[in-house]
Amino acid sequence: MSAFDELMAFQRDTQALGQIAGRLGWDQETMMPRGAAPQRGEEMAAIEAVLHARRSDPRVAEWLQQAVAPNEAGEAQLREIRRSYERTVKVPADLAKKIAQVTSEAQGKWAAARADEDVAAFVPVLEEVVALKREEGLALAEGGDVYDAMVEDYEHGMTGAGIAEIFDAMRPGLVELRAKVLEKPAPKMLQGTFDEAAQMKLTRKLAKVFGYDMAHGRVDKAVHPFSSGSGLDVRITTRTSETDPFNCFYSTIHEVGHGAYEQNISRDYLLTPLGSGVSMGVHESQSRIYENQIGRSRAFTGWLFEEMKGAFGDFGIADADAFYATVNAVHKGYIRTEADELQYNLHIMLRFGLERALMSGDLAVKDLEGAWNERFEADFGYAVDKPSNGCLQDVHWSVGLFGYFPTYSLGNVYAGCLYQALRRDVPGLDAQLAQGETRGATAWLKENLQQHGGLRSPRDTIIHAAGMEPGHQPLLTYLEEKFSTIYDL
Amino acid sequence: MSAFDELMAFQRDTQALGQIAGRLGWDQETMMPRGAAPQRGEEMAAIEAVLHARRSDPRVAEWLQQAVAPNEAGEAQLREIRRSYERTVKVPADLAKKIAQVTSEAQGKWAAARADEDVAAFVPVLEEVVALKREEGLALAEGGDVYDAMVEDYEHGMTGAGIAEIFDAMRPGLVELRAKVLEKPAPKMLQGTFDEAAQMKLTRKLAKVFGYDMAHGRVDKAVHPFSSGSGLDVRITTRTSETDPFNCFYSTIHEVGHGAYEQNISRDYLLTPLGSGVSMGVHESQSRIYENQIGRSRAFTGWLFEEMKGAFGDFGIADADAFYATVNAVHKGYIRTEADELQYNLHIMLRFGLERALMSGDLAVKDLEGAWNERFEADFGYAVDKPSNGCLQDVHWSVGLFGYFPTYSLGNVYAGCLYQALRRDVPGLDAQLAQGETRGATAWLKENLQQHGGLRSPRDTIIHAAGMEPGHQPLLTYLEEKFSTIYDL
Structure with a gap:
């Protein structure tokens, strides 16, 4: 198999696993029994860890170096895989983990603050989130504009x-x-x-x-x-x-x-x-x-x-x-x-x-x-x-x-x-x-x-x-x- | 972390991924749109490959060698992990792949033979399945009884x-x-x-x-x-x-x-x-x-x-x-x-x-x-x-x-x-x-x-x-x- 074909086969399984993770989200909002939430959290974390490992797999970098696209669509595939890979490896794992942890906590505090009409109760944790996201943005931007780097995630x-x-x-x-x-x-x-x-x-x-x-x-x-x-x-x-x-x-x-x-x-x-x-x-x-x-x-x-x-x-x-x-x-x-x-x-x-x-x-x-x-x-x-x-x-x-x-x-x-x-x-x-x-x-x-x-x-x-x-x-x-x-x- | 704790943490994610694979099966029989079957096949294969890699991960063998169970339940955990690991690594990957391939084909031929009331049309592919399963049984049995090795999978x-x-x-x-x-x-x-x-x-x-x-x-x-x-x-x-x-x-x-x-x-x-x-x-x-x-x-x-x-x-x-x-x-x-x-x-x-x-x-x-x-x-x-x-x-x-x-x-x-x-x-x-x-x-x-x-x-x-x-x-x-x-x- 060529490097391009190997990369696309690896990527195909990653996409399939991504579809599974997405469908778990669908299930959570439509079908999941209400008492299943704690277990579901562990399941989601487990499949997200698998996805993260695949998206930052060093073999992807090697394949990307060697792969030759057979046509225009192939070039677009390589472009998208490269973008995803580079994005994933730019953010240190510790920072990603910290963001996941703090935002999970912040979401709860936001809901409570909203119910209490209490902005002051939300400010400290939002300050933490903003600081962490700016840190992430600096890592992604590599000297460029922090906000641009964030927009890139949603509208490249x-x-x-x-x-x-x-x-x-x-x-x-x-x-x-x-x-x-x-x-x-x-x-x-x-x-x-x-x-x-x-x-x-x-x-x-x-x-x-x-x-x-x-x-x-x-x-x-x-x-x-x-x-x-x-x-x-x-x-x-x-x-x-x-x-x-x-x-x-x-x-x-x-x-x-x-x-x-x-x-x-x-x-x-x-x-x-x-x-x-x-x-x-x-x-x-x-x-x-x-x-x-x-x-x-x-x-x-x-x-x-x-x-x-x-x-x-x-x-x-x-x-x-x-x-x-x-x-x-x-x-x-x-x-x-x-x-x-x-x-x-x-x-x-x-x-x-x-x-x-x-x-x-x-x-x-x-x-x-x-x-x-x-x-x-x-x-x-x-x-x-x-x-x-x-x-x-x-x-x-x-x-x-x-x-x-x-x-x-x-x-x-x-x-x-x-x-x-x-x-x-x-x-x-x-x-x-x-x-x-x-x-x-x-x-x-x-x-x-x-x-x-x-x-x-x-x-x-x-x-x-x-x-x-x-x-x-x-x-x-x-x-x-x-x-x-x-x-x- | 002790080897026991590391092994249990690794196993926990494997179990969580196993639950996800099982729920995909539930979805397939209850909720899945009928046209989704080909994609679902790829999704199932992708998560099964992840599970197989984890179940036969060489680190599991190392942890099993070093792990000391803290109590009776811990000993039972190690016993079950060891059983699953040894079972998984005994069967050569090529044979497992061949069995998956032939049984998938055999299921279609069985359905057609049943519809046609034609045992002769089913015999050749069942012969193949039986031969492959005996080969698997010999690998599992390690000199013991082939059928016993198969029963062990369901009723150890x-x-x-x-x-x-x-x-x-x-x-x-x-x-x-x-x-x-x-x-x-x-x-x-x-x-x-x-x-x-x-x-x-x-x-x-x-x-x-x-x-x-x-x-x-x-x-x-x-x-x-x-x-x-x-x-x-x-x-x-x-x-x-x-x-x-x-x-x-x-x-x-x-x-x-x-x-x-x-x-x-x-x-x-x-x-x-x-x-x-x-x-x-x-x-x-x-x-x-x-x-x-x-x-x-x-x-x-x-x-x-x-x-x-x-x-x-x-x-x-x-x-x-x-x-x-x-x-x-x-x-x-x-x-x-x-x-x-x-x-x-x-x-x-x-x-x-x-x-x-x-x-x-x-x-x-x-x-x-x-x-x-x-x-x-x-x-x-x-x-x-x-x-x-x-x-x-x-x-x-x-x-x-x-x-x-x-x-x-x-x-x-x-x-x-x-x-x-x-x-x-x-x-x-x-x-x-x-x-x-x-x-x-x-x-x-x-x-x-x-x-x-x-x-x-x-x-x-x-x-x-x-x-x-x-x-x-x-x-x-x-x-x-x-x-x-x-x-x-």
Whole structure:
């Protein structure tokens, strides 16, 4: 066997073990008996140790030195394996262990602090986490920017400055649009209760309508919806609320975006580094374009309105135009995960600015709450009322996720670019969506983006599919047009 | 760290990875999307390779040489680790790979031959399997008996001769009892259909009634019921048939026997070699005593009769005595998995004799069908009508399972011994069971057997719990008394 083939065979087993670890995570959120948690912790640690040993195996370095790629995809495979290997060996094992230990502890302290509305109780442990993550960032950056090194983990090739450029360009327009919309009367809300079994029935229909392949996936319930797995076994979850069926339906469509991306990657890349979505941002672009640009469009919601009437009878909405406004209603609120399509990016941009400043040292943890509240009022127009609605609302920082938040809005930015290209390339899209027919859109996304998996960098993936550099303008224009129509601006 | 502690820490991770591999098997039979099979095959192979490497890791041999056990349980841990290590390294890797390959192929050929009723099509590949398994047996036996070496994998300390002694002593009595029973009129059968959701509801109640801990387990449906996992995450499955609710209920009680055994092992042994059921035979003793001696007793079926009337209304059985006869009905039949409590052991003894002869070379594969049919007619009193009802009915031999079949009947033999001791130690047992109260029985089994896991050998486990050497007499006496009463012999 050639060095390339030996490396790919070794890597294939590593990928397979990674799939197993991922499925353990799925099981934990969906099927695991509640008393099994302590044992599960040991199981996860054991398989993570196996994965770490394989990812940093010295033979990988040797194979990488000798391997000759047979083609372009092979070169991309080597590039991804090299990136993963170098990333893994840069971080000292002791530091990785310490981070795992402190973040585990910090997560518990964060939950308690949030429940008690007590920022001061969280500050010391978050200071520890920030210090350790900066140490890790210094090791990864090798003299470069610490925050850039963190972004690299989630959106390789992107930098803090590159993100700031996009976000800074988008912010004034979003703040202005939000202010105008919130001066207008709020749309009507759904009335009554919605049978949860009927929600699950319609949610499975929606998953199929959006091209999710049930032969290579399944839909279950979880407290926090997610998608899990690559290749031939890609599972999604959703949730139900008796009074808020949109939560169920749009969680499902969102997760189908993630899941269909994984399912649609070329089978040639199965169990290889190219066989998963290329980055968090590109992944989010798929979930967001399914959920928002397609799923919350006037055309598609017209079809959904009829489906919901068939499933639930009358729920107090007179016609499809009113339903469209209800689906896209913009409300005041403090919580990122409950935010609408318009305000969501303001939440992210706030977090991006703060975490970048924490990592550069420009912001001290003890000043985080003040900085959060100040920025929130500037962008949202009203003050944070309590820490659980402010800087204690997200788990991310407590578990050491820095550089991750901006990928949510990068996904929206990418989705804006892709949607512009999609509308250009697929004439009659609205007429299709009005019939509940998404194949025109999903086939375009599969052909131009999803099938390629990790072949190109995140940026080149978007350029290849959308025919343009990722930038804020398509998203901002789309949001301005959409909410101007709905709110009669 | 001492060599003992290092070895135990290493072993703990191996056990945790073994639990993960087992849960993948559970997932495959219950949750896995149907199109995921090819990927799952690679995943299983990858984790099995990791496990094999750990089980044969040269460091284990070094630690075993240096380790000093701190107590009796520690000595038992070392004994079990040594047994597993020596077993693993005795079989050459090439041979293990070849066996995996040929048995995978043989399983497909067996299924096709069974469908076509074509023994000749199966003979060549079974010859290959038998030759390879004998080669493996010779490597394991190191000059000893090949079949004994195979039995050691499933029931360590037991031998082919030891099993033959028990089975030979039991066979005439069973054949005679079977003949007498089948001369009598058959009990009434259940009438009507039984809602499958109502079956699952009652089956979950039965699981709880038998002490299955839902905080550390779950009940799902599978084509072939099984139990999976050890320690804090022990899952069972059952199945439903619209016309045969007993299939559901007694599959559940059987699997609860397996599952409760795993759940009740001392937490001190969690993720250690002592933390699982000690052998296949002892495991089967638990499933069988739950299912048969307790679950099919006159006392317990009296309670179940009322429960079933409550769940399903009238099903054509007049009273609890008639219901007891229906539950324990003995029918003619060819298929082991459908056999009743009385005839089941005849099926096993037949297979034991034949597979032992195959391994010793006294029986050639080409003569297997003739030998099967001859023995069947001698023990059951009528001739096999077609190969799918004869020597092609079980998957076991095609996948290389030799030495496994006898553990089913050893389990029944052990259950006979345990039940005799249980009745001696728990006065008023029947009065409890008649109220659907199994705690007297299950607490006795936990205290005297289950909690000890792998601390003692299978034989010593039974001696410790039952206070007697394992032998056929208690089982035979129990069966004679039970079926004499039911059939008025």
